[in-house]
Amino acid sequence: MHNAALALFNDRLPYKPYFSDDLHFGVRIAGKERAILAKYIQFNQPHAMFWLGFDVDRAGAAIDWSDRNAPAPTLTITNPDNGHAHLLYALKTSIRTALDGKMKPLRYAAAVENALRKKLEADAGYSGLICKNPNHDHWKIAVWQPELYTLDWLADFLDLNAASDKEIVADYGLGRNCTLFDKTRKWAYRAIRQGWPEYDKWLKACCERASAYNLQFTAPLDQNEVSSIAKSIAKWTNIKITKSSFEEYVEKTHTPDIQSLRGKKSKGGGRPFNSESLTSKKPWLSMGISRSTYYRQLRACEPV
Numbered sequence: 001m002h003n004a005a006l007a008l009f010n011d012r013l014p015y016k017p018y019f020s021d022d023l024h025f026g027v028r029i030a031g032k033e034r035a036i037l038a039k040y041i042q043f044n045q046p047h048a049m050f051w052l053g054f055d056v057d058r059a060g061a062a063i064d065w066s067d068r069n070a071p072a073p074t075l076t077i078t079n080p081d082n083g084h085a086h087l088l089y090a091l092k093t094s095i096r097t098a099l100d101g102k103m104k105p106l107r108y109a110a111a112v113e114n115a116l117r118k119k120l121e122a123d124a125g126y127s128g129l130i131c132k133n134p135n136h137d138h139w140k141i142a143v144w145q146p147e148l149y150t151l152d153w154l155a156d157f158l159d160l161n162a163a164s165d166k167e168i169v170a171d172y173g174l175g176r177n178c179t180l181f182d183k184t185r186k187w188a189y190r191a192i193r194q195g196w197p198e199y200d201k202w203l204k205a206c207c208e209r210a211s212a213y214n215l216q217f218t219a220p221l222d223q224n225e226v227s228s229i230a231k232s233i234a235k236w237t238n239i240k241i242t243k244s245s246f247e248e249y250v251e252k253t254h255t256p257d258i259q260s261l262r263g264k265k266s267k268g269g270g271r272p273f274n275s276e277s278l279t280s281k282k283p284w285l286s287m288g289i290s291r292s293t294y295y296r297q298l299r300a301c302e303p304v
Contacts, residue, residue: 005146006134009043010036010135012044013043015031016029017041017043019038019042021040027129037136040131040133043130044128047096047224050091052112053087053089054086055123056086056122058121059082062078062085065087065120069119071157073087073088073089075134076142077141079140080138087120089145091151092149095174097225110175112155113175114168114173117169124169126172171219176221181229183213188206196242202237206234207226207230
């Protein structure tokens with residue numbers, strides 16, 4: 001069972017993982033053959049998460065998950081000097097972290113991940129990029145669950161309110177992907193209308209904005225993930241939000257309707273149009289135009 005779990009771990013490693021022999025000197029990148037010899041290694045693919053990983057910094061971390069009624073980890077990788085451990089849960093189907101699919105599965109995965117982190121009382125500052133390498137003989141390895149998990153199976157062990165309510169920590173794990181996507185796309189919806197830039201310039205602007213947002217995280221995402229999110233947003237907005245499509249949208253939603261402005265007539269003749277009521281309701285705010293523009297359009301609708 002130990003060999004099978006280790007073989008699964010090695011099979012799922014990135015082609016060129018980050019690795020380190022001493023975290024004080026940072027991480028480097030190399031081919032799998034070299035990285036697999038290091039004490040620490042990147043365990044998930046750049047755009048696909050095959051493992052949910054948690055950093056538990058307390059003595060007995062490799063066994064006290066059972067006292068917390070948490071699901072059994074696939075394997076634990078323990079530091080024999082202090083009992084601290086990384087707990088890894090192998091997923092049957094990987095979670096696509098690149099934003100070329102739907103966001104709903106990613107948000108659900110982030111909610112399950114967060115609920116499991118809380119149950120394990122794992123470190124909320126863990127970046128999830130690298131873990132203790134189970135191939136290295138410095139660590140103590142234990143395998144607890146040979147079967148691969150689905151997100152729904154993990155959710156059965158957890159507080160389902162966290163998953164069903166989509167409770168996501170913006171600065172942790174997969175929650176960072178969701179947060180970065182939301183912040184960047186909301187900026188992009190407005191920014192693209194400022195000059196309608198060519199795609200190459202627009203992609204660069206989206207990458208710069210996403211990178212700036214990413215730096216606000218305690219543990220920033222890898223730049224490859226940031227670039228993937230920015231590219232997805234740039235491509236979608238470049239196709240969907242064009243000058244012509246926006247002008248058509250404005251024409252459909254912001255041109256005053258004569259009948260609605262003058263009031264619908266009832267059989268009794270209706271009530272006369274009252275400009276004071278418009279002043280109190282301020283309809284130009286919901287239309288996204290100025291007060292003077294609103295009344296200018298209103299006058300243009302009046303019969304000659």
